[in-house]
Amino acid sequence: MPDQALSGPPLRVLVADDNPVVRAGLTALLGAHPDIEVVAQAADGEEAVTFASRCAPDVVLLDVRMPGTDGLTALPRLTHLAPVMMLTYSREPEVVAEALRRGAAGYLVHGEFTAAELITAVRDLRYGRVTAVADSLGVSYEPNEISSHLQSVVAQSSEARPRSADGRPRRGPNRLDFGLSSREVEVMDLIASGMNNRQIAAACFISEKTVKNHINRIFAKLHSSSRSEAIAHWLGTARGGWSR
Secondary structure, eight states: OOOOOOSSSOEEEEEEOSOHHHHHHHHHHHHTSTTEEEEEEESSHHHHHHHHHHHOOSEEEEOSOOSSSOHHHHHHHHHTTSOEEEEESOOOHHHHHHHHHTTOSEEEETTSSOHHHHHHHHHHHHTTOOBOOTTTTTOOOOOOSSOSOOBOHHHHHHHHSOBOTTSOBOOOOOHHHHTOOHHHHHHHHHHHTTOOHHHHHHHHTSOHHHHHHHHHHHHHHTTOSSHHHHHHHHHTOSTTOOOO
16 A cells, blocks of 8 residues: 655655665665655765765665775764664674664664565654664663664554454464565565555566566465555455454
């Protein structure tokens, strides 16, 4: 289901990652939402600080390992300019702990969150709500000045799920329920977030033809003939859907 634009001006995001493909994918993913605007892209920490000073973003998405000035080195300066979410492949506990100690408002590891969870985390930072997966990484930390507590993205998303008659969260579908592959799960999450085939191709770094092939297989496994029907089954809102 496409997002409804939030009230107020678009949320301004700066993306800092040395990989141009990752930057392009994140920009396409974020830009698919009318309430979010990527105002700058940086290839290293020094560029991130420079662009953040010029563009005054509401949120910075920052990689850890970059040539020249890395994310951890730039982090203290960036936190004076905007809330910073670490968005990286580095899941070492000592790196996570150091990022939080230096003022990161959250820490997400590529491959361990859905597109919808990333969008929620970015929006939450605008309003001072912070998010991290530090708990799931087994990291101990002390609250810093920016945040008095850090919450799990998974915990937030489970709170938002529909509940059954007895008040318990309804169990949502997953790849085991429908037999989707890891890539098909990723594509279906992006479909549910409202992205079109071109945007999904950019976010997943694959061709539009490959996206169409994935969607055909997804529709068959979800017994759906349209995007809206597939989304209803995927989110557990179809008639007779997920209530266990």
